[in-house]
Amino acid sequence: MSVQNEAEKRNHRKLGAQLELFMSMEEAPGMPFFMPKGMIVRNELEKFWKEEHRKAGYEEIKTPIMMKQELWEQSGHWQHYHENMYFTDVEDQSYAIKPMNCPGAVLIYKSKRRSYRELPIRYGELGLVHRHELSGSLSGLLRVRSFTQDDAHLFVLEEQVQSELNKVLDLIDVFYSKFGFQYKIELSTRPEKYMGSMDMWNKAEEDLEKVLQQRNADYQVNHGDGSFYGPKIDFHLVDAIGRSWQCGTVQLDFQMPEKFNCEYIGEDNKAHRPIMIHRAIYGSIERFMAILIEHYEGNFPMWLAPVQVKVLPISQNHSEYADRVKGILLEKGFRVEIDDRIEKIGFKIREAQIGKVPYMMVVGNKESEEGKVSLRNREGKSQFISVSESISQMMNEDEMLR
């Protein structure tokens, strides 16, 4: 099959409609609606994110979706990012809808006096942001106007920069491996227009590069591609058919702590400036979902599948037994549906296949008499086994996180 046909078969907009995951509406261009099944995938991704970040020593925060104009002037977004932002007025005061989460995290950092002993501070935020994109460029979940960044802002001492970068790279590896992605790394250095001193830039670029070299990472340098406030490392995922997608990013920032006058009290009892690290792993939940849908061709692994098992009674005589089986599965924590419509079993199986449900349990006379099920997997392989045996088989399939 040609790459183009392969890509079309995997198109996330098409599969998103077929699997009832999300929809795009004229009523809100570029702002996707998540349907019940899409919310399950989304929530599982967020649950995994929260759990891994908790283990990695992050604290979760949530900051307002709109904040006053003065804050955005102070952060520099007002001057540098104006045409991508949305605005509104409340009681004659001008507000901006946040295009980035950083200033909110800074305000929480600044909410009290900080000591060097508290650092590093790692704030994670699944933050809903809005950015204006031209309507012609909008596409499904890949190019949108509203999305949730899996953001984090780390406030660190200078001598912690390398070890914190290493930890971030470890965490990124945990995530991408989980989904079976290979990835490419790019280091972007000082652009022509930059803020801060040359010394700071040299130090920051050196830090990033040293970490990559120590890890023996394969990476490419993009000279002049960093953001105006600091150099960065970008991560490009390679999906099942070899396409690459930019997702994660790690950026060193000396400017924002300066602009907001962030401080900590050092061992010397004097005030010092922390260094800020901005980083995202999924990039955004929406974009990552689009990539996953195409990567898996809608065949989500068990832990992400919106419906994990579909119970299919052959006729109405088997509905009661099918209900009992469903009850047991629900009890065990499976996401299960029953198809008890008066339809031929072949039709029900086909529909479950179109819905890309990982497992079906067909139940008829023999099954209900012997207290068993015909467990059918995605490959069409069928086994006549007990309910408890089928449960342990399904639980063993790719780490179900339960």
Ligand SMILES: [Zn+2]
């Ligand atoms: Zn940020």
